[in-house]
Amino acid sequence: MAHVDERSDRPGTGRLVLAGTPIGNVGDASRRLVDLLETADVVAAEDTRRLHRLAASLEVTVQGRIVSFHEHNEAERTPDLVAAVRDGATVALVTDAGMPSVSDPGYRIVRGCVEAGLPVTVVPGPSAVLAALAVSGLPSDRFAFEGFAPRKPGERARVFTALAADQRTLLFFESPHRTAATLEAMAEAFGADRPAAVCRELTKTYEEVVRAPLGDLAAWAQSTEVRGEVCLVVSGATEPPARDVGDLAVEALELVTSGYRLKDAVRVTASRAGVPARSLYDEVVSRRRG
Known part of the structure; x- marks a missing residue:
């Protein structure tokens, strides 16, 4: 199995850096984020206008090339950015707020670099x-x-x-x-x-x-x-207490009366009680016939 050295801060070593940005308060920006924006060869930003506003707030001059990288062009831009990493560039990926790839663009380029055996690292930051x-x-x-x-x-x-x-x-x-x-x-x-x-x-x-x-x-x-x-x-569900399947059947039938389809009523009731839907369905059908 090929091994990629993630300690990719050596001069001349290309790398993709996922950088977390403030989710609201610019004071949450890290020193490492500031340094990265100043030194990256390429900064791929979800919204270049927001990047410029962030840089101005941080009093940072972005020296590298700035490219847009959002949900509508992520697939198209990924090959070029992976190629830049392969050629030795430091490519910084930032989104509008928080960590890239978490309900934001980033997954495709990470996969592209991983599949190409290229270093991927992170500058952790705020997360909503x-x-x-x-x-x-x-x-x-x-x-x-x-x-x-x-x-x-x-x-x-x-x-x-x-x-x-x-x-x-x-x-x-x-x-x-x-x-x-x-x-x-x-x-x-x-x-x-x-x-x-x-x-x-x-x-x-x-x-x-x-x-x-x-x-x-x-x-x-x-x-x-x-x-x-x-x-x-x-909050997660608590461990459900044991329930009598007859009582659950009554609850399911009440949902049917209120407008639920039979299968949906059984599924909802079974899920809430933590019991198999199949056995509850059989009980409900039996009671309806009776």
Whole structure:
């Protein structure tokens, strides 16, 4: 197996450097980020205008070539940037905020360099995911980042139903105008009493963290104008107590009465209770026939 020396700070050694940028407060920029922006041969930026504003705030002059690198041109630009690394250039990748590749461009170029046997390293920096997890007040020993929830209600409900029994703390990004609908869907799938937190505008002037059960957060979001960058943190499921399959069948049938399709009602009820959907389905069908 070929080995790539990641200690790639030797002169003349090409490397890709993933650099974390502030998520709101420019004071969070690291000294290493400043040095990298000053010395990189190429700076690939998600938004070149934001890069120029960041550099001005840090009083940094970017000496290297600046290229745009975003979701619409990532596939096209990756081969040229990999070639630059191969030729000995230091290529710095920065996104608008936080760490590249985390719900941001970066994965393709990392894979390209890895497959070419080229060094990839990192200048760690702020992360909205970890910041939200830390301030949420929810368990942080085991967690999963799920990115943005699907926009379509049906797909969103299916995703949340599949996650309802997950015992890890779950984190999601969300746009402010969809926050209320997403919280309502979470309350439906996870239960209105599930502890959660809405973290918005972290590190910025109007930072706000609202901690409450999902049902209360859904009502709060409906009654206020949610603004800014939003991260939703939801506590994992607790170990479900043993439930009588007959009682669960009654719950599923109540969902059917309220408008759920039979299979969806069984899936939601089984997921909440942590029981196999197949056995619950058989019980529900038997009761309907009886």
